[in-house]
Amino acid sequence: MFRDLSEKIHFVGIGGASMSALALFLAENGHVITGSDNNDTTNLFKNQVNIKTFVGHNAENVGDAGTLVYTRAVGEQNPEVVRARRNGIRVMERAELLGIVGDAFAKGVAVAGTHGKTTTTSLISTLLIMMKKDPTVMVGGKMQLCDSNFVSGKSDLFVYEACEYHDAFLHFHPFAAVILNIELDHPDYFKSYEQLEDSFAAYAANVRDGGFTVVNGADAGVKKLLKDGKIKSPVTFGIGEGFDVFAADVSIEDGSSSYTLCFKDGRRFPVRLGVGGRHNLLDSLAAFAVIDGLGFDVAEAVGYAADFVSPKRRYELVFKRDNLTVIDDFAHHPTELAATLSMARAGKYDTVIIIFQPHTYTRTAALLDDFAKSLSLADHAILLPIYAAREKDIYNVSSDDLAAMVKGAESARSFEEAGKMAMRRVKGKTVILTVGAGDVYKVWEWLK
Numbered sequence: 001m002f003r004d005l006s007e008k009i010h011f012v013g014i015g016g017a018s019m020s021a022l023a024l025f026l027a028e029n030g031h032v033i034t035g036s037d038n039n040d041t042t043n044l045f046k047n048q049v050n051i052k053t054f055v056g057h058n059a060e061n062v063g064d065a066g067t068l069v070y071t072r073a074v075g076e077q078n079p080e081v082v083r084a085r086r087n088g089i090r091v092m093e094r095a096e097l098l099g100i101v102g103d104a105f106a107k108g109v110a111v112a113g114t115h116g117k118t119t120t121t122s123l124i125s126t127l128l129i130m131m132k133k134d135p136t137v138m139v140g141g142k143m144q145l146c147d148s149n150f151v152s153g154k155s156d157l158f159v160y161e162a163c164e165y166h167d168a169f170l171h172f173h174p175f176a177a178v179i180l181n182i183e184l185d186h187p188d189y190f191k192s193y194e195q196l197e198d199s200f201a202a203y204a205a206n207v208r209d210g211g212f213t214v215v216n217g218a219d220a221g222v223k224k225l226l227k228d229g230k231i232k233s234p235v236t237f238g239i240g241e242g243f244d245v246f247a248a249d250v251s252i253e254d255g256s257s258s259y260t261l262c263f264k265d266g267r268r269f270p271v272r273l274g275v276g277g278r279h280n281l282l283d284s285l286a287a288f289a290v291i292d293g294l295g296f297d298v299a300e301a302v303g304y305a306a307d308f309v310s311p312k313r314r315y316e317l318v319f320k321r322d323n324l325t326v327i328d329d330f331a332h333h334p335t336e337l338a339a340t341l342s343m344a345r346a347g348k349y350d351t352v353i354i355i356f357q358p359h360t361y362t363r364t365a366a367l368l369d370d371f372a373k374s375l376s377l378a379d380h381a382i383l384l385p386i387y388a389a390r391e392k393d394i395y396n397v398s399s400d401d402l403a404a405m406v407k408g409a410e411s412a413r414s415f416e417e418a419g420k421m422a423m424r425r426v427k428g429k430t431v432i433l434t435v436g437a438g439d440v441y442k443v444w445e446w447l448k
Helices: 018-029 080-088 095-101 117-130 164-173 193-205 220-227 279-293 300-307 336-348 359-364 368-375 400-405 415-424 440-445
Strands: 008-012 034-036 051-055 067-070 089-091 109-110 135-144 148-151 156-159 178-181 212-216 234-239 245-253 256-264 268-273 316-321 324-329 352-354 382-383 428-436
Touching: 008 018, 008 080, 018 034, 018 109, 018 135, 018 148, 018 220, 034 178, 051 220, 067 080, 067 095, 067 279, 080 089, 089 095, 089 178, 089 256, 095 109, 095 148, 095 156, 095 164, 095 212, 109 117, 117 135, 117 156, 117 279, 117 300, 135 352, 164 193, 193 220, 212 279, 234 279, 245 279, 256 300, 268 279, 268 300, 279 300, 279 336, 300 359, 316 359, 324 336, 336 368, 352 415, 352 440, 368 400, 382 400, 415 440
Parallel strands: 008 034, 008 067, 034 051, 067 089, 109 156, 109 178, 135 156, 178 212, 212 234, 234 245, 324 428, 352 382, 352 428
Antiparallel strands: 135 148, 245 256, 256 268, 316 324
């Protein structure tokens, strides 16, 4: 057990990707775990004798736990959180607990950035697992290698995502930190780019002495931090010369890519990736820079790269039938949306259709013009109502507003309506993309 945590720990929102991984990890380390979620999580913990879960939130669920852990999505008004505070039980947010766990590992690898965290964390983890380095892994999506968001390892390596929302990543003190990119998101918390930049600078400053920071040397936000000397022991990556780790002879195809991995000391390795897209290529450079920085054999890692499959909901093939392909993606920011549609364009389809479910009112309102520009890359865009997540509809913005800014776009009121709209637009070799961080996948049954 962790000495600074109580024996019995209660998780509010235990079904979340990070929460379920933390619960499994602590259960394996001797803690007695209870948890609640609005969804039935029985299947997640079916083989765990010391994890008990409840469906729905009720003050009685807290029981005799000595610590309660909650997520931002749950909030302070949750009856279980209220009960814990009233009874003097230690209450902590998910990121604080993740920081405590991370501090227990000598070689923590934390992956931050506005885009690409889950894919890069999965790639680093997959390579380390295949290289038999036995890492512990917590990732914000299911890794295809093990069909799980959690891997229990026995080494001193811990690979995990470092989310910037509400400065969560400031609880972490990794040996190796990654910054993939810095772009304004989460406008409900970050009121300016300067605030966001300060947060990433503070994250970089938390790298342990003797550690290093792998950063995208071509990203404008990262370059600013580098210029200001706010990156500890930086290792830069990018496409073309001028970086510590870089890609040359780049060829990006539909569903794959290849390049020569180059290090500034002259080492060169031919790389073949099993995923396409420029953004995935950049993520792979970050992964190889981490592998090298940890002192492992890059040549061995490169040999496994072609076997990597993106995590669930990252340009994931749902099904193919005749001339119709359906692909699902988690993209919920304009930059991610553009990357997803660019990958679809590389597939040389006659028709590219996107069914997009905007995620949160604040993000939609703040980035409306950019969303419209990205959606215009599709032949036809269908907009579902905004997925509210933790927010209330008080921002005077709707999917209708976004649809009105995209030529030929339509608004759908339901998953059924969206599916039928899309099927009417199928022409020739067609791909339909279901995109968003909410429950857009529910439209699939109307596409089959």
